[in-house]
Every structure is written in structure tokens, then in C-alpha cells.
Amino acid sequence: DxxxxxxxxxxxxxxxxxxxxxxxxxxxxxxxxxxxxxxxxxxxxxxxxxxxxxxxxxxxxxxxxxxxxxxAYSFTQPIEMRVSEMIVGVRGDVAIKIFGPDLGTLNALAQQVVDAVKPIPGAEDVFTVKNEGLQYYRIEIDRLAAGRLGFNVDEVQHALRTQVEGRVLG
Known part of the structure; x- marks a missing residue:
């Protein structure tokens, strides 16, 4: 960038x-x-x-x-962009949403839409946002093991949150 x-x-x-x-x-x-x-x-x-x-x-x-x-890029004004995101959930004047369970299929269909829309006269900054999914951690704390080591669950959760999200200091 x-x-x-x-x-x-x-x-x-x-x-x-x-x-x-x-x-x-x-x-x-x-x-x-x-x-x-x-x-x-x-x-x-x-x-x-x-x-x-x-x-x-x-x-x-x-x-x-x-x-x-x-x-992929588009031109907009900051307030206009935020309002579009709040109302429609996407940035831009015209948006096409495709729903389904398979990210690979969604990405392929989205690219087909882009390929169909780009040649339309007046269509500018046509793009798709890649659906890569989000990674989540699911951590189950063994309360007994934590207790044997002298930790309570709150302390372990706080330490994990700091490792993942960071922490504001000062």
C-alpha cells in the first residue's frame, strides 16, 4: 500500500x-x-x-x-462512504450482494458479476471484495489445570485477550 x-x-x-x-x-x-x-x-x-x-x-x-x-478501489467522500455502509452494508452507489455457504463459489460468482458489469457504459470502479472468511480462536480454559498452576479463569482470559488484541497503556 x-x-x-x-x-x-x-x-x-x-x-x-x-x-x-x-x-x-x-x-x-x-x-x-x-x-x-x-x-x-x-x-x-x-x-x-x-x-x-x-x-x-x-x-x-x-x-x-x-x-x-x-x-480494487473506489472513489467516494468519507461521510458518503460511512452512510452507504450503514444503510446498505457496503461502499458505493450500486452494490450487488451474493449469499451462500461456500466462499469459493461466492468469489467465483462475484467475479462473474464484475465481468458482466464492467463493460456497461458509465460503470466505473467496479470491483469485488474477496470473501476470505474470518479466523476465530475458540479456547476452552481447563479450570482445574489453571487452578493447580495458581491462576483463576479471569486472569487467563485477560492474558489471552492481551495476546490477541493488544492493550492500551498510558
């Missing part, structure tokens, strides 16, 4: 700086996979743009992003 950010900053001078966030936020209000990034572009004032047109600027950004195959 840093390679993409550097390329944008080098080739699109209208972008003043970039702020990015990978994965979910601390509160868990914005669940995202570890392979997903929110990238916010801070733009220079429009009077400093080579061409004062938003569509032109997005085309310039698309040219840079075309050099990174496999990267």
Missing part, C-alpha cells in the same frame, strides 16, 4: 498528503479485513490543480492505480 501512496504523491501533484488505515478500527464499528485499506487523500486547493475538475482528477488517479493490478 505504501508503494501505491508513493506513486500517487509522485504522479498526482494535486494530492497534498495521504492518510491510510488498514483493517478494523479499535472500536470495531468499521469491520474490515486485514487486506482492506481506507485511504484518504488530502487535496491541495482547487486553484492549484492543473485541471480544476474532479472527474479529471479521478482519471489521473486511475492511471496511477492501473499500474497495480489486483488492487
Amino acid at each position: 505504501l508503494r501505491i501512496q508513493r506513486a500517487i504523491l509522485e504522479r498526482v501533484p494535486e494530492v497534498q498528503r495521504i492518510v491510510a488505515r488498514v483493517g478494523s478500527d479499535e472500536l470495531g464499528l468499521d469491520p474490515m479485513g486485514l487486506n482492506q485499506t481506507d485511504t484518504f487523500l488530502v487535496l491541495k486547493p482547487k486553484v492549484e490543480w492543473r485541471e480544476p475538475d474532479k472527474a479529471w482528477l479521478m482519471d489521473e488517479l486511475r492511471k496511477v492505480l492501473a499500474d497495480f493490478p489486483g488492487v
Whole structure:
């Protein structure tokens, strides 16, 4: 992702700086996979743009992003994006959801939808989010063994949570 950010900053001078966030936020209000990034572009004032047109600027950004195959992206405003996520559960103006039990089948069907929609005139930034599933740990504490070692269940749970989630200090 840093390679993409550097390329944008080098080739699109209208972008003043970039702020990015990978994965979910601390509160868990914005669940995202570890392979997903929110990238916010801070733009220079429009009077400093080579061409004062938003569509032109997005085309310039698309040219840079075309050099990174496999990267799915869309352009939106932060508040618009959050509202879309809250109402529909996805980012973007038009969304197609496919449901089923098999992730491989879902990914194949999603790619078929992308392939069918991309050639439609006016369709821009068509992409699919890979359904990789989430990994969960299920840990059952042996209360007797913990007790023999001098630990209570709360202490073990706290230590495990710290190992998995980390802990805010200070």
C-alpha cells in the first residue's frame, strides 16, 4: 500500500498528503479485513490543480492505480462512504450482494458479476471484495489445570485477550 501512496504523491501533484488505515478500527464499528485499506487523500486547493475538475482528477488517479493490478478501489467522500455502509452494508452507489455457504463459489460468482458489469457504459470502479472468511480462536480454559498452576479463569482470559488484541497503556 505504501508503494501505491508513493506513486500517487509522485504522479498526482494535486494530492497534498495521504492518510491510510488498514483493517478494523479499535472500536470495531468499521469491520474490515486485514487486506482492506481506507485511504484518504488530502487535496491541495482547487486553484492549484492543473485541471480544476474532479472527474479529471479521478482519471489521473486511475492511471496511477492501473499500474497495480489486483488492487480494487473506489472513489467516494468519507461521510458518503460511512452512510452507504450503514444503510446498505457496503461502499458505493450500486452494490450487488451474493449469499451462500461456500466462499469459493461466492468469489467465483462475484467475479462473474464484475465481468458482466464492467463493460456497461458509465460503470466505473467496479470491483469485488474477496470473501476470505474470518479466523476465530475458540479456547476452552481447563479450570482445574489453571487452578493447580495458581491462576483463576479471569486472569487467563485477560492474558489471552492481551495476546490477541493488544492493550492500551498510558
